[in-house]
Amino acid sequence: MIDYKSLLSPTVQSLKPSGIRKFFDLAEAMDDVISLGVGEPDFQTPWHIRQVGIDSLQQGKTKYTANKGMTELRVEISKYLNRRFNLEYDADSEIVVTVGGSEAIDITLRAFVNLGDEVLLPEPCFVCYEPLSRMCGAKVVPLPCGMENNFKLSAETLKAAITPKSKVLILPFPNNPTGAIMTEDELLKISKVLKNTNIIVLSDEIYGELTYGHHHVSFASLPGMRERTVIVNGFSKAYAMTGWRLGYTAAPKEVAVQLAKLHQFAIMCAPTTAQHAAIEALRHGDSDIEEMRGQYDMRRRLVVGTLRSMGFPCFEPEGAFYVFPKIDAFGLTGEEFCEQLLKQQHVAIVPGEAFGESGRGFARISCSYSINHLATALGRIEAFIKTL
Amino acid sequence: MANGMNILSLLEQNARLSVAQLALLTGETEEAVAKKIDEYTAKGVICGYRAVINWEKAGRESIQAFIRIKVTPQPEQGFEAVARQIMTMPEVDSVYLVSGSYDMSLTMSAKNLREVAHFVSARLSPLGSVTSTDTTFVLERYKEGGVCFLENGGSDEKREVIL
Numbered sequence: 001m002i003d004y005k006s007l008l009s010p011t012v013q014s015l016k017p018s019g020i021r022k023f024f025d026l027a028e029a030m031d032d033v034i035s036l037g038v039g040e041p042d043f044q045t046p047w048h049i050r051q052v053g054i055d056s057l058q059q060g061k062t063k064y065t066a067n068k069g070m071t072e073l074r075v076e077i078s079k080y081l082n083r084r085f086n087l088e089y090d091a092d093s094e095i096v097v098t099v100g101g102s103e104a105i106d107i108t109l110r111a112f113v114n115l116g117d118e119v120l121l122p123e124p125c126f127v128c129y130e131p132l133s134r135m136c137g138a139k140v141v142p143l144p145c146g147m148e149n150n151f152k153l154s155a156e157t158l159k160a161a162i163t164p165k166s167k168v169l170i171l172p173f174p175n176n177p178t179g180a181i182m183t184e185d186e187l188l189k190i191s192k193v194l195k196n197t198n199i200i201v202l203s204d205e206i207y208g209e210l211t212y213g214h215h216h217v218s219f220a221s222l223p224g225m226r227e228r229t230v231i232v233n234g235f236s237k238a239y240a241m242t243g244w245r246l247g248y249t250a251a252p253k254e255v256a257v258q259l260a261k262l263h264q265f266a267i268m269c270a271p272t273t274a275q276h277a278a279i280e281a282l283r284h285g286d287s288d289i290e291e292m293r294g295q296y297d298m299r300r301r302l303v304v305g306t307l308r309s310m311g312f313p314c315f316e317p318e319g320a321f322y323v324f325p326k327i328d329a330f331g332l333t334g335e336e337f338c339e340q341l342l343k344q345q346h347v348a349i350v351p352g353e354a355f356g357e358s359g360r361g362f363a364r365i366s367c368s369y370s371i372n373h374l375a376t377a378l379g380r381i382e383a384f385i386k387t388l
Numbered sequence: 389m390a391n392g393m394n395i396l397s398l399l400e401q402n403a404r405l406s407v408a409q410l411a412l413l414t415g416e417t418e419e420a421v422a423k424k425i426d427e428y429t430a431k432g433v434i435c436g437y438r439a440v441i442n443w444e445k446a447g448r449e450s451i452q453a454f455i456r457i458k459v460t461p462q463p464e465q466g467f468e469a470v471a472r473q474i475m476t477m478p479e480v481d482s483v484y485l486v487s488g489s490y491d492m493s494l495t496m497s498a499k500n501l502r503e504v505a506h507f508v509s510a511r512l513s514p515l516g517s518v519t520s521t522d523t524t525f526v527l528e529r530y531k532e533g534g535v536c537f538l539e540n541g542g543s544d545e546k547r548e549v550i551l
Contacts, residue, residue, distance in 0.1 A: 038547045298413045305412035372402050375409060 015131045019354025023338065027348040034377045035348045039176060041240035041321070042368045043295075045277070046288040049239060053277035065272050067264040069097025069248070073275050076282040077248055085208065085218040087231070093253040096260050097270045101206045101234040101247035106132050107262040108202050108230045108249060109168065113138045117167035120199070122153045123356030124324070125172045130356075138167070144358040147315055147326065151180035155189040162193070168200050171219055174207035177355045177364035178324045179300075179317020184217045191222045201229045206247070207320040209238035209289050212297045214318060220250070227252055230259075235274075237320075238289050239281045244274035296321045299367040299374055306378045307365075310385055321367045324352065328361035330388045338363055344387070345380040391416070392424050396433070399425075401534065403437040440535045452497050452526040453504045456490035460517045467491060470517050479507055490522065501525070 005013070020037065027033045044050075068074065071091070078091040089095055098104040105128060113119060115137035121129055122143045130140050141161050145151045158169070171190075173182045182190070194201065201219055208216040220229040234247025247270075249259050281288075300316075303323045307314045312325040327337045338351045352359030367374065394414050398405055407425070411418040428434040443450040462469045467485050474494060475483045481495045498504045508521055529537045 035547075040547065042547070301415055302409060302412045306409070309408075371398070371405070371413065375402075375405070 011134060011137075015134065018127045020127060020350050023342075023350060023354070024348060026339075027342055030342070030346060033342070033346045033348050034373065034380065036365045036369065036374070036377050037348050037350050038366050038368060039322075040242040040368060041237060041292065042370065043240040043292055045239060045241050045244070046281075046285060048284060049241070049277045049281045049288075052280035053244075053273045056273055056276035061272060061276060063272065065269045065275055067269050068095070068260050069270055070275050070279070073097060073279050073282075076279050077250070080282045081218075081231075081233075081250060085205075085216065086221050087218055087226075087250065089250040090253065094250060094256045096249045096251075096256055096263055097275065098234075098247045098249060098263060099267055099270050100236060100245045101204065101232050102128060103263070103267065104232040104234070104247045104249045105129065105202065105204065107259050107266075108232065108251075109133055109136050109138070110262055111255065111258045112168050112200050114167070116165060118163060118165045120158065120161055120166055120169040121356075122170065122172060122175075124151070124175070124177055124352060124359035124362070125170070125355055126176045126204075127354065129170050129172070133168075139165070141166075142356060142358065145175075145178070145180065146358060147313070147362075150315060151175060151178035151324070152182055152186055153190060155193050158190060159193050162197065162199070166197070166199050168202055169194070171201055171203040173203075173205075174211055174216065174319025176207065176320050177322045177350070177352070177359065177362075178315065179320045179322050180315070181211055181214060181216070181319040182219075183214060184222070187217055187219055187222055191219070191225050194228065195224065199228065201225065202232060203229050204232045206232065206234055206237050208233060210293055210296060210321060211319040212293075212300065212317075216319070230255060235278050235281055239278075239285050240288075240292065241274070241277070241281065244271065244277060246270055246274040246278050296367055299369070299371060302371065303365060303367055303374060303378065307381075310382050323365045323367060324359075324362050325365065326361060327352075327363045330385055332388070334361045334363060341381065341384050345384045347377050347380045347384070392428070395421060395424055396428065399434070399437075440533045442529075442537055449499055450497055451500055451504060452495065452529070454524040454526070455494045455496065455508060455512065456486075456522045456524075457492050457494070457512065458519045458521075459491040460519055461491075462517060470515060473515060474512070477507075477511060479503075 024037055027035065074091040074095045074097065077095050078089050081087040081089055109132050113133060113136035117138050118141050119133040119138040120141050120143055122145045133140050143153060143157050143161055145153050173180060203219040205218060218231060220226045220231055231250040235241040235244060251259060300323060304314050304316050307325045312327065313329060314323065314325040317323055328334045334351050334353065338349055341347050350364040352362030352364065391414050395410055398410060398413055407418050407422050411421045459467055459470050461467050471483055474480055479496045479498055481497055484493045486493045496507065498507065508523055512518060512521060531537060
């Protein structure tokens with residue numbers, strides 16, 4: 001009998017399974033559960049984008065592409081970044097097309113992090129940064145972003161956490177799960193703290209198209225920050241293309257050439273069909289984004305307004321498609337609240353601690369559901385709190 | 389000013405949304421939304437609210453038919469005279485003037501095939517201006533009024549939670 005425990009990497013064994021996953025295993029065992037837990041758009045990929053994917057298959061375009069992605073796609077990404085976020089990236093040497101934003105995050109961390117380096121991580125945040133950093137041998141330093149600061153990263157918090165070992169700052173804004181964004185002024189303050197350091201910024205801008213009221217500002221567009229920034233972005237959230245698995249990095253060429261190596265050896269190239277579809281998305285998909293953004297905006301207002309009227313302290317998200325209410329105001333801990341809500345009213349929401357210790361006492365509610373679905377679920381939440 | 393088109397689209401999808409919910413969804417005050425709805429109702433833009441019911445599931449036998457008819461238009465009144473006669477018949481759900489080889493198209497519901505046959509032969513055909521009819525029975529309803537009738541039809545609400 002093989003002793004797997006002694007053979008498997010101690011680091012991988014020490015990774016905790018995703019807190020989101022854990023909770024939904026419980027939910028899946030029950031009937032009639034209304035979920036507000038999914039972190040992907042409910043929309044289908046717009047038809048014209050799907051059609052181009054289908055056409056490419058009919059034309060037999062089924063082979064590998066260039067490692068970094070099709071030239072045509074990289075040119076469109078470069079134009080898009082310029083058009084939307086005022087960025088300049090050379091299509092040939094500075095953009096790498098990846099398998100979703102997730103791979104982009106992984107290769108960026110692996111390209112920079114050495115054993116013992118510190119990765120600075122604003123929390124609450126998406127669940128992948130911590131385990132992927134730890135797999136590189138990093139020590140993860142959480143930067144708490146509390147509700148009192150609208151879940152934003154403050155320059156003071158950042159400054160206090162910097163040590164000579166600090167290597168990478170992750171900037172996950174617009175934020176999953178809080179919906180916080182960072183305005184230009186707020187980012188400028190961050191940039192001043194970083195100015196005379198050697199810290200690299202991994203700016204995860206996957207929700208950059210989904211902001212309400214403010215246009216997203218890319219960290220790399222700030223004076224002097226391009227040289228220290230790797231932008232992670234992709235097609236999943238903006239174009240409702242999660243299943244196509246397509247993202248990219250935009251970084252200075254000295255960095256991109258290293259990212260390209262990791263990508264090339266581990267992945268070869270991103271899915272060919274998805275790349276064809278993505279070209280169409282970038283060329284003709286602006287109005288689709290507009291339409292979906294409008295829908296998320298309506299739902300966000302419905303969810304925030306209804307939760308507040310029930311008595312939940314609730315931050316108004318300015319980006320992404322999540323609402324992050326404080327749920328421990330009813331005499332239960334956050335975890336108890338989620339568990340009892342699931343058991344009594346069969347509504348599944350994700351406890352905030354799944355997104356880091358500073359999420360404790362909150363819960364993530366996804367707005368990527370139809371209005372009818374949201375209204376029904378909110379009705380059940382109201383019925384539940386009346387019993388408390 | 390409340391965004392009227394938005395309110396109408398939302399109500400068309402779900403007529404049971406409350407004024408408070410509509411106000412949140414559109415970012416307007418409840419007063420502005422209520423006023424807009426009153427205006428639309430008074431003007432006849434909002435013509436009514438109804439539930440979409442799957443009668444088979446409710447246990448009531450029911451059959452739906454599409455009936456196309458050829459009509460001789462009446463002097464002065466064209467097709468409207470016959471449309472007015474037909475639309476007052478309670479079995480008839482909808483009446484349209486249509487293009488193509490027939491002039492008008494109706495949908496109707498009845499308990500069974502015999503009732504439809506009786507309607508066509510005893511009530512519709514005898515109308516002086518109706519020259520011929522063509523009846524089609526519905527065998528299965530898949531979608532109606534924007535609502536899918538198949539289990540989980542078109543709905544993707546049960547998505548995988550992957551992380």
